Amino acid sequence: MNAIAKLKKPFDALTESVVDQYAINFWIQKLNPLWSVNQPLGKIVHKEVTATDTISLKIQVNRLFKFGEAGQHHPVYVVVNGIRYERSYSLTQLDDQHVLLTVKKVNKGKISNWFANTAKTGDIIEFGQPFGDMTLPQDASPLLLLAAGSGITPMLSLLTELNKQNGFNRPVQLWYWVKNNQDAAFVARFQQIADKHADFSFKVFATQAEQPAERINASYLDNTQNLEQTTVYACGPSGFVSTVEEICSAAKAVKTEAFSMSLVDQSEIGFVNIILTKTNKTVTIPKGQSILSSLEQQNIKPNHGCRMGICNKCACNKVEGSTKNLVNGAQNAEPGNLLKICVNSAQTDLVIDL
Ligand code: FES
Numbered sequence: 001m002n003a004i005a006k007l008k009k010p011f012d013a014l015t016e017s018v019v020d021q022y023a024i025n026f027w028i029q030k031l032n033p034l035w036s037v038n039q040p041l042g043k044i045v046h047k048e049v050t051a052t053d054t055i056s057l058k059i060q061v062n063r064l065f066k067f068g069e070a071g072q073h074h075p076v077y078v079v080v081n082g083i084r085y086e087r088s089y090s091l092t093q094l095d096d097q098h099v100l101l102t103v104k105k106v107n108k109g110k111i112s113n114w115f116a117n118t119a120k121t122g123d124i125i126e127f128g129q130p131f132g133d134m135t136l137p138q139d140a141s142p143l144l145l146l147a148a149g150s151g152i153t154p155m156l157s158l159l160t161e162l163n164k165q166n167g168f169n170r171p172v173q174l175w176y177w178v179k180n181n182q183d184a185a186f187v188a189r190f191q192q193i194a195d196k197h198a199d200f201s202f203k204v205f206a207t208q209a210e211q212p213a214e215r216i217n218a219s220y221l222d223n224t225q226n227l228e229q230t231t232v233y234a235c236g237p238s239g240f241v242s243t244v245e246e247i248c249s250a251a252k253a254v255k256t257e258a259f260s261m262s263l264v265d266q267s268e269i270g271f272v273n274i275i276l277t278k279t280n281k282t283v284t285i286p287k288g289q290s291i292l293s294s295l296e297q298q299n300i301k302p303n304h305g306c307r308m309g310i311c312n313k314c315a316c317n318k319v320e321g322s323t324k325n326l327v328n329g330a331q332n333a334e335p336g337n338l339l340k341i342c343v344n345s346a347q348t349d350l351v352i353d354l
Pocket residue numbers: 304305306307308309310311312313314315340341342343
């Protein structure tokens with residue numbers, strides 16, 4: 001063994017111990033709060049309002065931060081009133097040290113309100129590993145990007161990456177639904193891209209403007225050519241996303257992500273029993289409600305991350321029983337299936353490996 005390897009071993013052993021990692025972080029962060037032996041961290045270096053109730057934070061990240069691919073999400077951990085919360089956000093890489101995090105303030109949203117009202121330059125934020133498959137396709141198929149509300153953030157990330165890669169060698173359209181025109185974020189940025197690339201165009205549809213635009217529906221696709229060769233991306237509330245899946249079923253590929261989904265399906269009434277094989281418990285939960293939320297209401301705390309059906313952290317094996325996806329309504333009665341409990345409800349008694 002060479003001398004460096006010998007020296008490295010005791011240091012690795014020291015930094016691999018969780019207790020020692022906390023101790024080392026404690027001391028080195030007194031010198032620089034971004035330093036850590038094990039945590040991907042970021043420091044807010046700039047904060048600005050980018051649209052009504054929408055703020056963007058420029059964040060300097062440390063060397064442990066993994067950028068991931070454009071269009072993916074990162075878990076973001078913040079401590080509010082002494083409690084640590086996890087949320088998922090789509091970040092845009094600005095350069096090799098900075099990312100842009102954009103947050104839309106939602107009514108009663110503890111974390112979005114913290115970002116909008118309390119977070120300030122110098123604050124440190126912890127990140128997790130990137131996840132999600134709403135990334136750019138390998139081929140050069142035309143792209144149709146559909147966003148509603150804060151669903152615009154992964155689209156900004158995809159467009160930024162296309163711009164960087166000279167990837168506008170195909171038609172790229174962005175359609176963006178907001179309530180009012182002043183709710184639309186990054187319009188100047190989209191205009192800049194449109195000015196530079198003839199193949200890129202964007203439209204903003206304001207559904208509560210004086211002359212309101214229609215919500216997304218099939219008529220928007222009437223003049224769309226080559227839908228069969230087009231890759232469609234959609235991000236927005238669950239109703240928006242499920243409409244896109246329905247009306248774009250003829251597209252070459254459809255990649256969607258939903259947020260702020262209704263975790264309750266009012267059409268389902270009654271209760272079912274769930275057997276949890278690993279913890280050897282049987283619990284009764286309401287039909288039509290996210291299995292994750294139902295278990296949490298019973299003080300059972302399954303592992304989870306995004307609560308949006310993207311990160312797979314909550315996925316477990318379903319041994320038997322029938323479930324319904326709360327985003328797209330798909331039912332699944334197959335035994336031995338991977339089940340994301342954050343976005344599925346139980347329709348019958350279930351046995352799951354939890
Ligand atoms: S918590 Fe991320 S997929 Fe369920």
